[in-house]
Amino acid sequence: MIKHYYHPMSRAVTTDWMLKELGAEHEQIEIDYMSGENAQPAYRAVNPMGKIPALVDGDVVVTEAAAICAYLADRFPEKQMAPPADSVERGRYYRYLFFPGTTLEPMFSLQNVDLGELTPQSAGWGDLERCLATVEDMxxxxxxxxxxxxxxxxxxxxxxxxxxxxxxxxxxxxxxxxxxxxxxxxxxxxxxxxxxxxxxxxxx
Ligand SMILES: N[C@@H](CCC(=O)N[C@@H](CS)C(=O)NCC(=O)O)C(=O)O
Structure with missing residues (x-):
């Protein structure tokens, strides 16, 4: 069964919503990142970034909320939550998937959050150490x-x-x-x- 690593006060609400839109059966595994459970080796083995959400579907491990949504949309094509790969809509669809994480969220953070308060826990990009560990892993x-x-x-x-x-x-x-x-x-x-x-x- 699909495993969804989740916390109700995190970006995992988005992937939880996606799973619910699809009616996809899954096991909800709560990771208490507030107490540092996400920094433990068991969770870092799933996501070296230590970030929530993450999704494990058999041998498939997907991290990054947008990537998880994209994966799930393709996993359940009958639910029609992604335009077909060969359709003209596909390009515009990718734009909606990528723009928020790569551009919008960093810009909103830089504009609206006191940079002193922007912690590795709240910033989607974590910190250098985790990013380097993830680069190494990938x-x-x-x-x-x-x-x-x-x-x-x-x-x-x-x-x-x-x-x-x-x-x-x-x-x-x-x-x-x-x-x-x-x-x-x-x-x-x-x-x-x-x-x-x-x-x-x-x-x-
Ligand atoms: N780029 C990631 C960001 C995920 C993220 O920043 N999650 C936060 C909760 S909303 C987290 O796990 N923070 C705990 C930590 O970094 O220690 C994504 O889109 O999934």
């Missing part, structure tokens, strides 16, 4: 994010790591992350889309 040992097939996941995730390396935000990148970025940068399409100044391969 970076493939070999080939690409999804296995031997290069996908858009590598363009988005790998592209972000490449930016981070380029701007010196990952000074202590592990050998695994460095090697992945090196593979990204060696792709002919990468090389033809990035100006010469990007071509230097760290560690290469």
């Amino acid at each position: 970076t493939p040992e070999r080939d690409w994010a999804m296995g031997d097939q290069f996908t858009a996941a590598d363009v988005v995730f790998g592209g972000t790591l490449d930016f981070a390396v380029q701007f010196g935000w990952l000074p202590d990148a592990s050998a695994k992350v460095t090697a992945y970025v090196k593979r990204i940068k060696a792709r002919p399409a990468y090389r033809s889309s990035h100006d010469e100044s990007w071509h230097q391969i760290p560690g290469g």
Whole structure:
């Protein structure tokens, strides 16, 4: 059965709502992040960010509220909560899924929250230590994010790591992350889309 890691005073209310819209049977596992249960190794093994919500569906682990909603919409296609993959609506749908987390929420936080009060617990991006642990966890040992097939996941995730390396935000990148970025940068399409100044391969 689908496991939903949840707390009623958290962003997990969104994924709980999604599960209820779908009528998806699930086990609700409450994680008391207020007392630090989310920082325990048992939960960090599910989500290295230590953030709630998370969803486990058999071998599938999904974190990030928007990703969970997207996953669930595709998991139960009969409920028609996502436009078909080959429909013209798909592009606009992705925009609604990605804009809130990547752009709107950080901007609202920066504009409206006293930065001194913006804690790693409340900020969606947590802190550097957790982000680095999650980058480490998500970076493939070999080939690409999804296995031997290069996908858009590598363009988005790998592209972000490449930016981070380029701007010196990952000074202590592990050998695994460095090697992945090196593979990204060696792709002919990468090389033809990035100006010469990007071509230097760290560690290469
Ligand atoms: N980007 C994440 C943010 C999740 C998030 O920040 N959750 C908060 C509760 S609303 C949390 O787990 N805080 C506990 C902590 O970081 O220690 C998402 O969209 O799922």
